[in-house]
Amino acid sequence: MSGRIPPLGDTTGLWQAVLSAAAGRCQCRGTCGKTHAKDGGRCPVRHGGYARHNAGPVRLLAAPADPDGLLLPAxxxxxxxxxxxxxxxxxxxxxxxxxAAKTGRGATGPADSLF
Known part of the structure; x- marks a missing residue:
């Protein structure tokens, strides 16, 4: 986990703890609409890696694990x-x-990541 600079506002180390628990890899298992089948059912994107050519490094977000939770106010x-x-x-x-928003699931309000 060295070399990861936490986002501004992560004074409690929560973002770092979430990324550590995820081993620095996106934890989506298909709720985005992709099966991620080529990667064992889990998104292959890693923090600091590249999702596609000609794009900058990816910064993973710490956000609710439950898709309904992504609709919670910040x-x-x-x-x-x-x-x-x-x-x-x-x-x-x-x-x-x-x-989640299309299916009317979860609470209403702004849907943000924490960091």
């Missing part, structure tokens, strides 16, 4: 304990959040 998501958070690459996070 102040409620920030109160979740570490065990209810997961590491998400931006693409899986956004796709999962859009799917």
């Amino acid at each position: 102040h409620r998501a920030a109160a979740l304990p570490k065990r209810e958070l997961a590491a998400w690459c931006p693409a899986c996070h956004d796709s999962t959040r859009r799917t």
